[in-house]
Amino acid sequence: MNTQFTITELAREFDVTPRAIRFYEDQGLLSPSREGSSGLRRVYSARDRTRLKLTLRGKRLGFTLSEIRDLLDVYESPTDTVPQLHAFLATVARHRDVLERQLEDLNATLEDLAQYEAQARVLLENGTRETRHA
Incomplete structure (x- = not known):
């Protein structure tokens, strides 16, 4: 199984926009590493992928981002x-x-x-x- 993902791969897999993924990153729900000479290319780990999956599930269930963050903290x-x-x-x-x-x-x-x-x-x-x- 792939342990690194691009923002495009995750967006496609979970049917969300790259902008949404960047928003979740800004909210502290995801923390990709940076690669490339300018450090602009985001690389997401299996942990980030799982956190995104749980975040989207939490949103569907009506949880706030703050509640999702707390739940993810408990999960980890x-x-x-x-x-x-x-x-x-x-x-x-x-x-x-x-x-x-x-x-x-x-x-x-x-x-x-x-x-x-x-x-x-x-x-x-x-x-x-x-x-x-x-």
Whole structure:
């Protein structure tokens, strides 16, 4: 497996723009090394790739960049950091609650839509029958 990646490779793999990757770097979520005579060419490690993957997953789940940074720090820290683990669990619990409420709302909305759809189909069917019999 490749242990070094260019910004273009990561952008393509994760379907994000190089600008987004540079933004995450500016936010301290990624820390590529620099290569080339001018030091402008970014080289991302397997660690950076994993951090980008987790960052994008966290964003999809509604985590703030600050929360993602904290979670990444816990992910990479020794396992005996009790305060960090408590903070991690609190963040996860908050987001779980939000997602569960959103899921309940989505399920209720889907049920409402199914009822409206069924009613509309009945009205269409009745209207079609009445038109045929007229």
